[in-house]
Amino acid sequence: MSHAGREPLRLAEQRSLPLRDQVAARLRHALVAGDLRPGEVLSAPTLAAEFGVSATPVREAMLDLATEGHVSPIRYKGYRVIEVSEETRRQILQLRRLIEVPLMVQVAERGVDEGLLGRSQELADQSVEAAAAGDLVEFIRTDMDLHLGLLEAAGNEVAVRHVRSLRSMTRLTGLKDLAAEGRLVETAEEHRKMVRALAARDSVQMEELMNAHLGHVSGVWAGEDEPGIG
Structure with a gap:
């Protein structure tokens, strides 16, 4: 140790x-x-x-x-x-919702090329595998790479830079318990659903998935109860 x-x-x-x-x-x-x-x-x-x-x-x-x-x-x-206060966490999540949800909807509406779609599918699969193995480092990496890669497709470099910083300030202390209980795979599977929505250019489904996914940041991923989970 x-x-x-x-x-x-x-x-x-x-x-x-x-x-x-x-x-x-x-x-x-x-x-x-x-x-x-x-x-x-x-x-x-x-x-x-x-x-x-x-x-x-x-x-x-x-x-x-x-x-x-x-x-x-x-x-x-x-x-x-540095400790991140509860109020700061609330503000981080608020900003992430304002930035990430509409940009991901925009990406879904426009669609992406086969190269990015394939890479996104690969990262989604890797995130599920990492969740199943309880590899939190790999899970966080693939989650970050998948979301930032798709945000880059929106063409807003400033948004990507700020989201990367905001995600790094997030504290997901509940991941260890979820992994130990075998429940992290449930939320990791949402990555695959996002890729399917992307392939179908289903912006409505993407918006629903992103709101649910970000809800985990202040819910089960942070060690808090969350409606419909558990």
Whole structure:
């Protein structure tokens, strides 16, 4: 076990990315899943040892996370994980609904090329497989890649950048319990439904799916009760 009694962090296989980006992505996933707790102090040497890399890319990644508002610097010690308040979580979800739902509806109305449709199907399948295996890091990665990839098809780079940041600020501490209970697959299957709606250019179905999917962010994915789930 490592600092604060948690399991050591490991890098995913993303060799096409610079180490700085690999470390930053893994830390964001750990924050979302609740592996890094509010108030926990992170040091570059300790994290570097966990990841099996030098301290330099870790320090660079921590600067990125500090700029994004996930951690705050502590002189001579490292960085402290910032707590996201309930009100902030509510505001994040509100913004995500305002941005993501209409853009996904727009993408469904326009349709996408076969390449993006195939890639989306692959990510949807991978997310279900990760959910079934209880691999939260992979589940969060595929969920992020699927949604951002489709949002990019809307052609609004500013929206994609902000949604990426908002998603990284989300805390989905209920994922561990759902995975342990075998219930994460239920919501992961919604990814496949989204791809089917996309293929059918069914914007009404896409809107319903997106609203339900985002409802999990403040519901079961966050460890809270949710109507119709459970």
